[in-house]
Each structure stands twice: as C-alpha cells, then as structure tokens.
Amino acid sequence: MNPHYEFVAERAEHRCEYCRAPERVFNFPFEVEHIMPRALAGESELQNLALACRACNLRKSIRVAGFDDVTQAEIRLFNPRQDDWAANFQVELATGEVTGVTPIGRVTVKLLQMNAPAQLAARLQWIQWQSFP
Ligand SMILES: [Zn+2]
Known part of the structure; x- marks a missing residue:
C-alpha cells in the first residue's frame, strides 16, 4: 500500500x-493517485496526491x-488540492448523475x-x- 495512504485517505x-x-x-482501499502524473514529472508529495476510486x-x-x-477549448481536469468539488459538480439525486457545472x-x-x-x-x-x- 502507498506509504501516504493513511494521510491521504483521512x-x-x-x-x-x-x-x-x-x-x-468497497471491499478494498481506494488508491493514492498523482494529480500531476509521475509520467509528467509529478512528485509523490502530499500536495500532488489524491484519493481515487x-x-x-x-x-x-x-x-x-x-x-x-461547450467552450471548444482544452481544459485542465479537476484538481482536488486547489478546486472546490461543489463549485464544479452537481448531483442529481433522482438519477445519480453527476453534472459538471464549470468547464473543469x-x-x-x-x-x-x-x-x-x-x-x-x-x-x-x-x-x-x-x-x-
Ligand atoms: Zn471515483
């Protein structure tokens, strides 16, 4: 397991x-992922790590x-360390659908x-x- 799992999961x-x-x-712990991938020189520091299913x-x-x-532009993905989830996504409880409310x-x-x-x-x-x- 990733050595940062406990901190990141908490x-x-x-x-x-x-x-x-x-x-x-779930019956297995979620994964510690690199927001900026290691393949793109992202580091294994806490600011670059997120918990992901x-x-x-x-x-x-x-x-x-x-x-x-909508904007016809290349847009970066949501960054859990700098973006607010509720400001970028909405949940429709009747259908379970998650909607992006911003380009991100x-x-x-x-x-x-x-x-x-x-x-x-x-x-x-x-x-x-x-x-x-
Ligand atoms: Zn997920």
Missing part, C-alpha cells in the same frame, strides 16, 4: 476525490486535461466517465444507503 474523508464514491462501501484512477491515468465541447467539471465528468452505467447504478445504491453524496 484528508479525503475516505471518499474518491473525483466522483465522491464512499470508500467504506479504481474507476476514476484508471480513466484518469496520465491525463491532465481534456476537450470541453464538464471535462472531468466526461474523461472519467462518471456517468457510465456501472457508476450510475452504484451511485443510486449509495444514495439509497445514505452514503452519497
């Missing part, structure tokens, strides 16, 4: 810092930006496929269990 209140998945309903970490991979269809939010929802069928099904279950948002 700081994140045991939630994925991208999709807000609650770690406590498997789905978000896999889909984010070494990406740091994506194309926003939109690009992050799209690239991380936050509304993929498996994500929506799980999120609806968490909402029912009062574990989300």
Whole structure:
C-alpha cells in the first residue's frame, strides 16, 4: 500500500476525490493517485496526491486535461488540492448523475466517465444507503 495512504485517505474523508464514491462501501482501499502524473514529472508529495476510486484512477491515468465541447477549448481536469468539488459538480439525486457545472467539471465528468452505467447504478445504491453524496 502507498506509504501516504493513511494521510491521504483521512484528508479525503475516505471518499474518491473525483466522483465522491464512499470508500467504506468497497471491499478494498481506494488508491493514492498523482494529480500531476509521475509520467509528467509529478512528485509523490502530499500536495500532488489524491484519493481515487479504481474507476476514476484508471480513466484518469496520465491525463491532465481534456476537450470541453461547450467552450471548444482544452481544459485542465479537476484538481482536488486547489478546486472546490461543489463549485464544479452537481448531483442529481433522482438519477445519480453527476453534472459538471464549470468547464473543469464538464471535462472531468466526461474523461472519467462518471456517468457510465456501472457508476450510475452504484451511485443510486449509495444514495439509497445514505452514503452519497
Ligand atoms: Zn471515483
């Protein structure tokens, strides 16, 4: 396990810092991911680390930006260390859908496929269990 896991997980209140998945309903600890990927010279310092669920970490991979269809521009991804989640995303409790309300939010929802069928099904279950948002 990543040596920074305990600190990073506590700081994140045991939630994925991208999709807000609650770690406590999973049967395996979430992952410590590099906001600026190591492949792009991101360092393993606490300011560059975030807690991520498997789905978000896999889909984010070494990406740091994506194309926003609304602004027609390349926009950087959400950075949990500098951006406020609630200012960039909204949750529709009836459908479980997460919507990006800023260019950063939109690009992050799209690239991380936050509304993929498996994500929506799980999120609806968490909402029912009062574990989300
Ligand atoms: Zn996630």
